[in-house]
Amino acid sequence: MKWIEAASYGEMSKIAADLFIDHIQKDxxxxxxxxxxxxxxxxxxELVKSYEAGEISFSETTTFNLDEYVGITEESEASYHHYMKKHLFHYIDIKPENIHLPNGSAPDLEKAAKEYESKIKEAGGxxxxxxxxxxxxxxxxxxxGSSFEQETHIVELTASTREANKIYFERLEDVPTHAITIGIQTIMQAKKIVLLxxxxxxxxxxxxxRTGQVTEQFPASVLHLHGDVTVIYTGVS
Ligand code: GLP
Known part of the structure; x- marks a missing residue:
């Protein structure tokens, strides 16, 4: 794992964006x-800035988001569909058909999870x-506690995750109890990973x-088993 300490939040964001911009410019x-x-x-x-400066185009880029809540609509302001439009998709030239997020309001969630995983595979990972x-x-x-072998699936959110994410909702009771997420196996199949x-x-x-101990009790620890992970961090020591 490569560790990069950034002097500020802005610097962390810029270093990370430059890695992605570089990748998209090359391919x-x-x-x-x-x-x-x-x-x-x-x-x-930073991505939007770079697009507006004419340095990058997303017209041929495909995106897959990690996750989405179950039980709220895509239009809901707390949904990740809404988040992505608000922070990125609204401003860039990505084709709508190349944007993918899990469907947390599908009538058959298991089927939606399988389909999402297939789409990632069809895109070549x-x-x-x-x-x-x-x-x-x-x-x-x-x-x-999540298995490292899982693909896209439905999860029950822990109390601490719901608590941490309640800032995006009016009340704790409004925070969904479940989500649809790509699995750890899917994440580990990515060729390169950047963790902020x-x-x-x-x-x-x-x-x-940092201890390097790999355990399912601490999901991010699986990243030690991947050959190309860059961690960019700030505000921790
Ligand atoms: C959410 C998302 C994760 C995100 C994490 C940290 O639950 N599902 O993808 O990485 O929380 O979020 P934040 O950056 O707001 O601390």
Missing amino acids: SKSVIGLATGGTPEGFYK IDVQLLGIGINGHIGFNEP ISGASKQEAYDRL
Whole structure:
């Protein structure tokens, strides 16, 4: 694993965006894995800036998002569909048919999960995957105890994850109890992975990841078994 300490949140976002921009400039047909949450907001700003400066086009790029809540509509402001439009898709030239997010409001969620996984495989897998990390070490919505062998599936969110994400909802009761997420196996099949860690709330997760101990109780630890992971961190020591 390559560890890069950034001097600030802005620098972390810029370093990460440059990695993706470089990749897309070299291969315009790249398949990119995207994450949501507070951490990558600056990353998306950098991508938009670069697009607006005419440095990059997403017209041939395909994206797959990691996850989506179950039980809220795509139009809901707390949905990851909405997040992605708000932070990235609205401003760039990506083709709508090349954008993929799991369907958390599908009538048959198991089927939707299988279909999502098939689409990733049909696209040839993910070239570069962006990840954030939950305070409990989750990646995507793969909570502690998740099998490393899983593909896209439905998960029950832990109390701590629902608590951490309640800022995006009016009340804790409104935070969905389940989500649909690509699995750890799917993430590990990405050719390159970039993990962002920012801020004091992630100190414990950062420390645990740094120990190098691999356990399903701490999902991000699986990344030690991948050959091309770059961790860009700031605000932890
Ligand atoms: C959410 C998302 C993850 C994200 C994590 C951290 O639960 N499902 O993909 O990495 O939480 O989010 P944040 O960056 O807001 O701390």
